Amino acid sequence: MLENVRLSFQGIFSHKIRSFLTMLGIIIGIAAIIAIVSTIKGTNEQIKNNLIGSGNNTVKIRLCQGEDEVNFAWQSVPDGVPVITDEEKKLISELEGVEKCTVYRQHNYVDNIYYGGTALESATIYGIDDTFLATDGYQVCRGKGFSPKDYEGFSKVCLIDQTVVSAIFGSDDPIGKTLDIESEPFTVIGVVAQTTEFEPVINSVDDYWMYNQMDGSKIFLPSEIWPVIYKYDEPQNVIAKAVNTDSMTTVGKSTADLLNEYLTTGENSKFAYKSENLLEQAQKMQDLSSSTNSMLIWIASISLLVGGIGVMNIMLVSVTERTREIGLKKALGARKGRIALQFLTEASVLTSIGGLIGVICGIGLAQVVSKMAEVPVAISTPAIVVSVVFSMAVGIVFGLIPSVKAARLNPIDALRYE
Amino acid sequence: MSDVILQLKDVDKSYYIDKMPVPVLKKVNFKVMNGEYVAIMGPSGSGKSTMMNIVGCLDKQTAGEFIFDGVDIAKCHDKQLSIIRNAKIGFVFQNFNLLPRQSALENVELPLLYAGVRKSERRRRAKEALARVGLEDRMYHKPTQLSGGQKQRVAIARAIVNKPRLLLADEPTGALDTKSGEQVMDLFGELNSEGVTVVMITHAMEIAERAKRMVFIRDGELFDDDRQFHHEPHISSPVIDLSKEGTDDEISEQREETAAE
Numbered sequence: 001m002l003e004n005v006r007l008s009f010q011g012i013f014s015h016k017i018r019s020f021l022t023m024l025g026i027i028i029g030i031a032a033i034i035a036i037v038s039t040i041k042g043t044n045e046q047i048k049n050n051l052i053g054s055g056n057n058t059v060k061i062r063l064c065q066g067e068d069e070v071n072f073a074w075q076s077v078p079d080g081v082p083v084i085t086d087e088e089k090k091l092i093s094e095l096e097g098v099e100k101c102t103v104y105r106q107h108n109y110v111d112n113i114y115y116g117g118t119a120l121e122s123a124t125i126y127g128i129d130d131t132f133l134a135t136d137g138y139q140v141c142r143g144k145g146f147s148p149k150d151y152e153g154f155s156k157v158c159l160i161d162q163t164v165v166s167a168i169f170g171s172d173d174p175i176g177k178t179l180d181i182e183s184e185p186f187t188v189i190g191v192v193a194q195t196t197e198f199e200p201v202i203n204s205v206d207d208y209w210m211y212n213q214m215d216g217s218k219i220f221l222p223s224e225i226w227p228v229i230y231k232y233d234e235p236q237n238v239i240a241k242a243v244n245t246d247s248m249t250t251v252g253k254s255t256a257d258l259l260n261e262y263l264t265t266g267e268n269s270k271f272a273y274k275s276e277n278l279l280e281q282a283q284k285m286q287d288l289s290s291s292t293n294s295m296l297i298w299i300a301s302i303s304l305l306v307g308g309i310g311v312m313n314i315m316l317v318s319v320t321e322r323t324r325e326i327g328l329k330k331a332l333g334a335r336k337g338r339i340a341l342q343f344l345t346e347a348s349v350l351t352s353i354g355g356l357i358g359v360i361c362g363i364g365l366a367q368v369v370s371k372m373a374e375v376p377v378a379i380s381t382p383a384i385v386v387s388v389v390f391s392m393a394v395g396i397v398f399g400l401i402p403s404v405k406a407a408r409l410n411p412i413d414a415l416r417y418e
Numbered sequence: 419m420s421d422v423i424l425q426l427k428d429v430d431k432s433y434y435i436d437k438m439p440v441p442v443l444k445k446v447n448f449k450v451m452n453g454e455y456v457a458i459m460g461p462s463g464s465g466k467s468t469m470m471n472i473v474g475c476l477d478k479q480t481a482g483e484f485i486f487d488g489v490d491i492a493k494c495h496d497k498q499l500s501i502i503r504n505a506k507i508g509f510v511f512q513n514f515n516l517l518p519r520q521s522a523l524e525n526v527e528l529p530l531l532y533a534g535v536r537k538s539e540r541r542r543r544a545k546e547a548l549a550r551v552g553l554e555d556r557m558y559h560k561p562t563q564l565s566g567g568q569k570q571r572v573a574i575a576r577a578i579v580n581k582p583r584l585l586l587a588d589e590p591t592g593a594l595d596t597k598s599g600e601q602v603m604d605l606f607g608e609l610n611s612e613g614v615t616v617v618m619i620t621h622a623m624e625i626a627e628r629a630k631r632m633v634f635i636r637d638g639e640l641f642d643d644d645r646q647f648h649h650e651p652h653i654s655s656p657v658i659d660l661s662k663e664g665t666d667d668e669i670s671e672q673r674e675e676t677a678a679e
Contacts, residue, residue: 003531010519011519014519324515325517327515328511328515328517329528329532330476330500330503331474331476331503331509331515332503332504332509332528332529332532332576333500333501333503333504333505333529333532333533334500334504334532335496335497335500335532336496336497338532411476412471412476412477415476415511415515
């Protein structure tokens with residue numbers, strides 16, 4: 001076998017131009033596929049990073065009614081949903097894959113917020129404990145955070161994010177100013193921002209809305225003060241920070257399962273804790289982009305098919321050219337299998353070299369595409385391996401007919417051939 | 419040793435051109451004993467190449483029986499024929515048939531490769547065979563770097579490397595000058611004296627005279643008697659007459675046979 005491979009290299013290098021032209025079809029096909037796959041992978045990683053944020057790995061587990069999140073700004077508290085105890089919190093943080101967790105309450109689309117005469121529209125209000133900011137990846141960038149005293153003393157203080165600052169304070173320093181939230185005065189003591197600088201790349205209008213929604217005004221209150229303006233027995237949501245991005249799905253699910261065991265809302269109620277699965281959302285978006293791009297892969301495969309036919313053509317010519325050699329080898333006792341194997345090896349060595357060159361060209365092409373079209377690319381190792389193996393298979397498939405033809409040559413006809 | 423190495427009994431061979439059978443060999447009877455040195459002589463078109471193909475197990479006869487080393491060749495499969503050719507027959511061709519991109523050594527190793535001999539052993543035996551034909555200093559040369567005589571000696575080394583029972587040469591001096599031809603013929607003589615059976619096909623009298631026995635083939639008929647051969651009046655200008663009356667009878671006979679099958 002090694003002998004055959006060596007002979008194949010010898011044969012290929014003795015006809016350099018011909019071999020190169022034969023490989024060209026394979027080279028172009030593989031290069032196109034590698035470039036496309038790299039672009040798809042690049043886009044997918046971009047989507048994943050956009051949605052999940054790189055390095056944060058947090059999953060929100062929220063109480064839902066059916067498919068929708070329960071918003072207690074408008075809804076009353078359902079029976080049978082207990083407040084999450086410290087003990088449950090401890091159980092959650094001991095789950096596999098959970099780094100830490102925090103419990104919080106949340107009201108969406110709150111309009112009853114004023115600074116002087118200026119109204120803040122559609123803000124999200126969070127009632128947070130002392131672990132929330134660290135877990136969800138926030139840091140105080142101006143002013144100060146909540147002190148233990150703020151929690152114990154039911155201080156009417158709040159933290160706001162940059163969106164609130166620019167929406168109602170403008171150029172004023174917000175620290176020390178008073179916000180009227182649900183008709184109660186709260187003193188702004190700090191401004192928070194997300195630690196990981198999260199800059200989603202916006203490619204479409206859909207993307208824009210998705211990130212815009214995530215980027216709305218946020219106001220944080222200490223959890224202890226929550227019952228003053230809202231209800232004391234309101235159910236909480238949980239944020240679990242997973243140890244890595246891939247365990248986010250399982251962490252979300254196991255946390256939701258744990259919380260659901262404490263629900264006593266009855267069999268037929270539609271209340272349940274559900275994890276917001278960003279990974280799944282990302283996958284859905286990736287599938288969409290992949291399915292458009294997989295059409296391109298099919299088109300590139302046609303080029304591989306054409307390349308394969310080119311290889312077959314040249315191998316048939318080669319068999320005719322080397323009729324005497326085949327005849328001689330048969331006369332010397334070479335069996336059919338050996339002759340066929342020799343030509344099969346030659347065809348697959350030829351296409352494998354073509355595949356390797358194609359991979360190199362494809363990586364280069366992907367870089368050029370990323371520079372020119374400003375799309376991210378990521379080189380996929382499995383794609384490279386599959387490409388080379390596939391090009392080898394192309395050689396075997398399209399080398400089959402020429403090999404069988406060679407093996408079937410009658411030795412006397414072959415020897416007599418001039 | 420006087421055992422029979424090959425025997426042809428009433429062997430017929432026809433080729434089909436546009437489905438019409440063209441008889442090439444007619445009722446050939448031929449027997450070679452172990453250690454013999456036989457020259458098959460005949461003009462071109464006489465059927466001697468066909469004869470060589472059948473004796474070399476490259477082709478099968480249309481009718482009759484061919485026993486090689488005790489094996490009925492007509493009953494052998496392709497694979498068995500390959501093994502017989504590889505192990506028991508050494509071929510020497512007029513135009514050498516060396517692989518141009520391989521060194522002399524690699525060319526000589528080829529039959530051993532097909533016999534499944536291990537690499538180190540192949541090397542050793544190929545070197546031995548090349549030394550036997552006096553080319554130990556040309557082992558790593560490509561055929562293009564060798565003279566015609568040297569090429570033919572490489573081919574002979576290739577033919578004897580498997581220690582075959584029969585050395586089959588088809589016009590081995592046909593493409594050589596007189597001096598190289600002499601050397602090659604000397605080599606055949608030596609190999610025969612060492613016990614290798616040699617069957618040589620040639621049309622040159624001075625080459626054939628080196629053999630211990632000569633047979634003559636003309637119009638597909640073999641005369642296994644050198645006296646008869648010497649009495650033939652038209653050796654140098656044979657008349658090839660394909661439209662002989664007897665031929666038609668044979669054709670119809672064969673057609674009946676085919677129909678019966």
